[in-house]
Amino acid sequence: MVEGCESRWAEAGLARAPRISYRMNDAAALLAEPGTLAVFGFGGHAADTDDPRWLRVPLEAFDAPASLEAWQVDGPVQHGRHGALRWSAGGSWLYAALELDEREHGGPAGAARVAYAQLREFIGGRDERQVLRLWNYQGAINQGDGDTERYKLFCDGRAEGCGDWFAGGYPAATAIGHHGDPHLLQVYLLASAQAGTAVENPRQVSAWRYPRQYGRTAPGFARAMRLPAQDALAISGTAAVVGHASAHAGDTAAQLDEILINLEALLASAGMPAGFDTQAPLKAYVRHLADAPRVRERLQQRLPGVPVLLLHGDVCRSELLVELDGWRYA
Template identity: 30%
Template structure:
C-alpha cells in the first residue's frame, strides 16, 4: 500500500484487504479508514477498531476503502457511544445507535426510536465537539435503516430529520446557517443508525444551489422538520482549499424531477453539482473547481439502473479520481440516484477510476 503525500487533510484509496493487512491505523497520521460491505450485524465478528468507519452498503466494483489522513499526529479515543481519531485540527468520528423495534406500532404515542436515537447521536457529537473545541462540523454521512419505510404514520427519513434538527436547536447550531454542514443521508438494511462525521477548527463557508430551495427551508409537505444540511461546504486551509458537495439528487426548487427515469435523474443531479461548483468558484474567486476534478460517490437504488447511470456519467464527466458506486435507498421514494463529491482532498498517489 503506497503512502500518501501528507496535506492538512487528504483522502487516498487502497484495496481493503491490503489496508487491513498493513493495518494503516498504526500510522500516526491516519484519521480514519472508511470501509464498505461489512458483514451483516447478525453475524458474529470482532468489534471494529477505533478509526474504522464501516458503511453498511454494497459496493459495486473493486473492494476499495478510503483512507483519510492529515499532516499532524493522530490519537484515538472514545466519548460515550462515539469512537474517533483526532489531530490538533481535525476529528473523524463514528457513532452507532441501535433502533429498538424498527417496525414500530402505528398507534404508539411519543417520539419514535429512530427520532430519539438520532437526536441522541447528534447531541453526543455536538457535546464532544464543544468539549474538545473542534467546534465546526465540516461533513456528515448518515446511514438510516429502511429510510423510505413508514412507522407511526411517518416516513423514517422524516423521523430522522426531526431528531437531527432537535439536536441542532438544543445546541444552538441553527443560529448561524453558515455553519450548517454538508451532508448525505441514504438508507441501509442495517438495524442501526450510523453517523460518520468530520469536524475541525477551521470555519467552512456553506454553499447553496441557486437551482434549489435551501433544504432547511423546505415547506411542511416534506415533513414536520426540514432536512438540516447545506448543499456544500468550502474550506480555506491556506495551502489547501477543500470542497464538499452534499448528496445531490434530481431536485429543482424543492420538487423531484424525472420520476422513474434514472438517466434523466443522473443528468439533473450533475446539473445541480455543476451549479454548486460554480458557487464554490465564486466564493474562491477562481475557476479552480471543475466537474472532471471531483471525486464522486454515486448511490443508486436499483441494480438494473446502474448501467444507465454509469453511461450518463461517462458521457457527462471524465473524473481523474476514483468513482465509487454504492447501492442504497435514497431519501425520497421517487429518487433513483444521488451523487456526492469532493475536491481538494485526493492524494496525488491516486488517480484511477
C-alpha cells in the first residue's frame, strides 16, 4: 500500500484495513505486539489465555504445527469483557466474540437468537457500529432433515436476533460446522466506525434471495465486503454454488475449481485486481479428512505462494465438500 493512498485515507478520516496474517509465533508474543486486535488458534491443541483478544476456534488444522491468525490495526488497542462477550477496539476497529452452549438456550435457533441479540445490543453502544464481517461456527451443522436441519434452525434464530439490524445491507459472513463440542456456537465479528461496501457475485443469486427449498429463512450475508478505505476485500465463505444450486456433487476437485471461478468473478465485481498473492490469506474448509491432501496440492498449483489455512470443517450444505474465504488487499 503506497504512502499516497495512506495519506488520502487519513485526510478522508478512513481507517486503514486491519492486517490479517498467519503467524507461527506463540499467542502471548502476538498479543504483546502493538496494535494486536485479535489472535485466533485452531483446534483442541491451541493454548488458552485469559486475554479477551484470544479465541480458540474449534476447527482442527490439517497442518501441524498450526499457524495462528493475527489481526493488527493502527494505534493502541483496548479490550475487555461484557458479560459473556469479549471485545477489543483500536484504530476505529472493533472485534467482538461470543461462545454459547445451545443447551442453555433451547437449541440452535435459541442460541443464535441470543448471540445476535447480545452482539446487536453491544454494538449499538459503540462508535464502531458498522459490522463488516461475521464468522459463525456451529457443531453438527448438517444434522436434521428439512427445516429441522441445524443450520436452517441457526438461520431462523439469527434472523430473529438481528431484527432490523442489517436492514440497510448485510455484512460478509461465513458459517461452517465444527467437530468440537457439538453444543458450542461460536460467533465473532469485525466492525468499524465507517461503513464498507457490500459486493455480490454475478454468478450467484444473492444469499438473502434464495428460494424456499433452502429453508424458512434465507441466509443473511453479502458475498464480500469492501472495507471503508477501499483497501481490502473481506470475502465470505464461498462454495461451488452457481445461481443458487450446488455444483459438482461428490467431486471435490471440480468443486474447488468452481470456487476459484467464483472468487475471480467476485474480485472483478469488487473492482479488485485478478488473482491472489502472498498478502492474501485464505482459509479452506474441507469436509472429509481424506480430501485434505488433494485440496492442498490443488491450491498450491492454482494459487502458488498464497497463504492458506487448511481446516477440517463442514460446509452448510451436505453435498458441498469444500469452501474458501479470506482477504484480498488492494
